[in-house]
Structures are given as structure tokens and as C-alpha cells.
Amino acid sequence: MSDTVRVLSAGSLRHAFPAIIEAFGEETGIAVSLTLGPAGLLREEIEAGAEFDLFASANMEHPHRLAAAGLTENAACFARNRLSVVARADLGLTTENFLTILSNPEVRIGTSTPGDDPGGDYAFEVFDRIEAQHPGTGEAVKSRSRQLVGGRNSPPTPPGKPSGYLITDGEVDLMMSYSSNARLLAADPALTIVDIPDPFQPFIEYGVAIRKGADSRTAHLRNFLFSPRGQWILSEAGFSPIG
Structure with missing residues (x-):
């Protein structure tokens, strides 16, 4: 024992x-x-x-x-828990324009890895919920998303890098994140935290x-x-x- x-x-x-x-x-x-x-x-x-x-x-x-x-x-x-979006502050993301911003093909979206990490599964559920209500939109968002963390082949977080570095380093414009984690970034003026609207919330x-x-x-x-x-x-x- x-x-x-x-x-x-x-x-x-x-x-x-x-x-x-x-x-x-x-x-x-x-x-x-x-x-x-x-x-x-x-x-x-x-x-x-x-x-x-x-x-x-x-x-x-x-x-x-x-x-x-x-x-x-x-x-x-x-x-x-709930799911939030952590975004570049200058992206201007709000609850009201959530779908418009996500639908913009120039906006780079990061998620965790479905299958390996439930965080990725929940992010893809958001996209599926969008698709159910706005056919074509959710699938387009899903196809553009990049699975950057939480996977068996994901690179480790660089030593000393704070949470949100994928956004502040310019890798993506926004990341899907658990609200329990996203709240820890609320004081960073470079970032905006937005709760995913209830119709799309897993x-x-x-x-x-x-x-x-x-x-x-x-x-x-x-x-x-x-x-x-x-x-x-x-x-x-x-x-x-x-x-």
C-alpha cells in the first residue's frame, strides 16, 4: 500500500x-x-x-x-465550470459581438485538444451549438480553430511564460478557456475575458x-x-x- x-x-x-x-x-x-x-x-x-x-x-x-x-x-x-474566451483587448470582444468576432475569418482562434483534453471537447461543443443555430457558421469556426494545448503532441509551456502567452505573443487572437482559469487573467490590460453566451455555453x-x-x-x-x-x-x- x-x-x-x-x-x-x-x-x-x-x-x-x-x-x-x-x-x-x-x-x-x-x-x-x-x-x-x-x-x-x-x-x-x-x-x-x-x-x-x-x-x-x-x-x-x-x-x-x-x-x-x-x-x-x-x-x-x-x-x-463554465467556458470563457480570453482575447486580445484591442479585438473589442464583448458578449454582444461574440458571434460576429468568432465568425470573422481573420480572427485566429485557439483551443485545447478534443479527445485528449475535455477543454477541447467543450470548445468544439460551443462550435456545434453555434452550427445548430447558425448553419455553416459553427463548422467554419471549427475548421479555423487551432488545437494548441492539452494534447499528447502539444509543445510544453515555455518556462516563465504566464498564462495567456499564446495571445500576448501573437500566436492567436483569442483562446477558449475554462472560466476558473480565465478569471486569473482579468487584471491583465492586454487581455479581455468574456463569458460565452448562454445559448452556446456547454x-x-x-x-x-x-x-x-x-x-x-x-x-x-x-x-x-x-x-x-x-x-x-x-x-x-x-x-x-x-x-
């Missing part, structure tokens, strides 16, 4: 899980190790035999798949599942995520609690 509870977590929880681990350790004295990465790739690692005790995903699909394969207990939603649920046969310490950590203190920490990190 490992001396620590081994957590594999979606990278978008990187601003929440350290605080959760700290609070959980203070309350229980139980040590936790944390590995962050795109949830789709972490799921593949688990399927290939990676050691873990608890898996926290940015969607419900991956933990449900592990449960169906008999690798985990049943998954449960422990938090929700429903984002975060799921947690524990390894089949995991000991009571892992169950205790899972339960802590649903506790008032755990939910408060998630809320402070920009997630919506499930209550």
Missing part, C-alpha cells in the same frame, strides 16, 4: 487541488500526491495500468468509462472516481471534496459548487 493517496487530476484543477490537499492534510494527517494533466490522457494512463487512487476529471465521460471497465467505483460530479461537470479496492483514506479524500470546506475551496478557485 502506498504511503500517500495518489491523485491524478485534470490540469484545470491546478489552482484548487493544492489547497484541497493542504486542508485535507490539516484535517486528517493523510498525505496526498498530485499529478496533473489532460484528463483524457490521464484516463488512458489508468487504462494502461498507471498507479492511482483517485481520478478527478474535467468531464464525467472519462470517469464513467473507467467505472464501466471495472477500474473505479462509480463516478460522481463534484464541481461545475454544460461542464467535473467527475471524481476512486480506484476499485482503494482504502478508506481515498474514500475520505473523495468525501472531503463534497464537504462544505471542500466545496468552499472549489468555489474560491472559480468553480461552481454542486449544492
Whole structure:
């Protein structure tokens, strides 16, 4: 048995899980190790035999798949999120002109990588929702988007580069981003943060599942995520609690 509870977590929880681990350790004295990465790739690692005790995903699909394969207990939603757009401030993006800006063929759009990372799946869901309401537009936006992060072949973030560097370095004009991450860039005058309008907003649920046969310490950590203190920490990190 490992001396620590081994957590594999979606990278978008990187601003929440350290605080959760700290609070959980203070309350229980139980040590936790944390590995962050795109949830789709972490799921593949688990399927290939990676050691873990608890898996926290940015969607419900991956933990449900592990449960169906008999690798985990049943998954449960422990938090929700929204999708935003981080854009160059001089692009003039607003909620009102969201569709007009995205439809401009000269605007360069960045996303995460569908399949490997739920963030990319949610971005493409936005484009599909646009397509359903404005035929031809969503597919055109999807075809122009560039999958720049969150994939198995994505280049690593250059050392010392702040979040939003793909925009400030001129690689793209805007990036689709989880709202919990985008809010951290709100003070940067070079950037604008816009919540995706509700008609195009995907429903984002975060799921947690524990390894089949995991000991009571892992169950205790899972339960802590649903506790008032755990939910408060998630809320402070920009997630919506499930209550």
C-alpha cells in the first residue's frame, strides 16, 4: 500500500487541488500526491495500468468509462465550470459581438485538444451549438480553430511564460478557456475575458472516481471534496459548487 493517496487530476484543477490537499492534510494527517494533466490522457494512463487512487476529471465521460471497465467505483460530479474566451483587448470582444468576432475569418482562434483534453471537447461543443443555430457558421469556426494545448503532441509551456502567452505573443487572437482559469487573467490590460453566451455555453461537470479496492483514506479524500470546506475551496478557485 502506498504511503500517500495518489491523485491524478485534470490540469484545470491546478489552482484548487493544492489547497484541497493542504486542508485535507490539516484535517486528517493523510498525505496526498498530485499529478496533473489532460484528463483524457490521464484516463488512458489508468487504462494502461498507471498507479492511482483517485481520478478527478474535467468531464464525467472519462470517469464513467473507467467505472464501466471495472477500474473505479462509480463516478460522481463534484464541481461545475463554465467556458470563457480570453482575447486580445484591442479585438473589442464583448458578449454582444461574440458571434460576429468568432465568425470573422481573420480572427485566429485557439483551443485545447478534443479527445485528449475535455477543454477541447467543450470548445468544439460551443462550435456545434453555434452550427445548430447558425448553419455553416459553427463548422467554419471549427475548421479555423487551432488545437494548441492539452494534447499528447502539444509543445510544453515555455518556462516563465504566464498564462495567456499564446495571445500576448501573437500566436492567436483569442483562446477558449475554462472560466476558473480565465478569471486569473482579468487584471491583465492586454487581455479581455468574456463569458460565452448562454445559448452556446456547454454544460461542464467535473467527475471524481476512486480506484476499485482503494482504502478508506481515498474514500475520505473523495468525501472531503463534497464537504462544505471542500466545496468552499472549489468555489474560491472559480468553480461552481454542486449544492
